[in-house]
Amino acid sequence: MSKRLPFADQMSLPLIAAPMFLVSFPDLVAEICKNGVAGTFPSLNARTAEDFESWLQRLNTELPEYAAANPEIKVAPYGVNLIVHKSNMRLAEDQALVKQYQSPFVITSVGHPGDVVADVHSYGGKVYHDVINMRHAQKAIEAGVDGLILVCSGAGGHAGLMNPFTFIPQIREIFDGTIILSGTLSNGGALHALEALGADMGYMGTRFIATKEAQVHQGYKDMIVSSGSKDIVYTDKVSGIKGNFMVDSLTQAGIEIEGISEAKPNFDPETKHAQKDEKKAWKEVWSAGQGVGEIKDLPTVAELVERLKKEYTAARAL
Ligand SMILES: Cc1cc2nc3c(=O)[nH]c(=O)nc-3n(C[C@H](O)[C@H](O)[C@H](O)COP(=O)(O)O)c2cc1C
Missing domain, CATH: 3.20.20.70 (Aldolase class I)
Known part of the structure; x- marks a missing residue:
């Protein structure tokens, strides 16, 4: 090393x-x-x-x-x-x-x-x-x-x-x-x-x-296993900063990326945990990298x- x-x-x-x-x-x-x-x-x-x-x-x-x-x-x-x-x-x-x-x-x-x-x-x-x-x-x-x-x-x-x-x-x-x-x-x-x-x-x-x-939702883990790199979207609309999210988690939450209003970066612990944000970034809109294409098991x-x-x-x- x-x-x-x-x-x-x-x-x-x-x-x-x-x-x-x-x-x-x-x-x-x-x-x-x-x-x-x-x-x-x-x-x-x-x-x-x-x-x-x-x-x-x-x-x-x-x-x-x-x-x-x-x-x-x-x-x-x-x-x-x-x-x-x-x-x-x-x-x-x-x-x-x-x-x-x-x-x-x-x-x-x-x-x-x-x-x-x-x-x-x-x-x-x-x-x-x-x-x-x-x-x-x-x-x-x-x-x-x-x-x-x-x-x-x-x-x-x-x-x-x-x-x-x-x-x-x-x-x-x-x-x-x-x-x-x-x-x-x-x-x-x-x-x-x-x-x-x-x-x-x-x-x-x-x-x-x-x-x-x-300790995350089982559906999150399963979606990582079933997703390929093509299922990752790079956008700032979820959290206000460019990041990678799984398209299927947006669909599952009933969110269309085109329809999302602008998000502002927010690291205020109160609101972040309370999930007041309409897009439910991180909690329901699940983030993952393009490496999902290589991940096949748990x-x-x-x-x-x-x-x-x-x-x-x-x-x-x-
Ligand atoms: C669900 C999720 C939440 C993350 N939260 C943070 C965070 O709170 N602070 C931070 O510095 N990076 C955060 N990251 C970024 C990671 O620290 C790291 O840069 C990234 O996961 C590496 O890429 P990979 O997921 O493709 O391995 C997060 C990444 C994911 C997937």
Whole structure:
């Protein structure tokens, strides 16, 4: 694994399971970490700051205890996703909790990493920032982040349009930190491919929704398995920011994409959880990346990680 991976000795694969709104809850995150893959979650998945604090307490206790009881196993660190958009009224509170509980790493998205970097560095944590273009990357580098997450075309959730074959080398030319590739990764061979291009780690979202442990509607998982890449629509009409959604979930909710009025980006925890939004983004309009075309089953997290390890090892041996 790459020398730029600060947690390499705790990981069984160069892989982060991406934070996903209404998907990444503590049970899934803990299970992923226990299998040597870094698990993450958006702080806003917790309805209140008190809930968020209890999740941090749980992970800070459960993961070290599991590692101590199973010294032969690699237990990966967990990371917290802070949405740094101005509509997130809980940012300051959640940021203070991250600092208090010293989360091993933080992922900042939808905005500028700002003073999160100094807070997380004060206790030795790492900050990785989501970017979709060179301009955002440059600003994040200037802010002192440890790594960049390149959210490429076809990714689940809010996604960019860059192709990784040129995005990774262009970023590597200007940045010596950790490069993490996001978007459509579904098999272990892809983790070797991204290393060949100059990145250090992969970031998988959709693949982890289609696991036994993900606490989402069974219909969501089944739709991922039955969908192909052609069934993914890239639009800003659902959440106000360009992202990828499964067409069948729009049809199921009785929504025609042409008929949707403009949406505004909204990361206010109150309204996001209350689902006052007419389009019911995330809850009923299900997001997934183009990688759905490769996803054919619903394994346990342990089974999935085992398979990814085999594929990664086989690709490296070629
Ligand atoms: C349902 C869903 C919810 C997401 N929510 C968030 C989020 O709250 N914060 C964030 O930074 N990224 C979010 N993402 C994006 C992922 O972190 C990641 O970039 C993406 O899933 C990677 O692409 P893939 O799904 O094709 O693997 C979400 C993605 C999905 C599919």
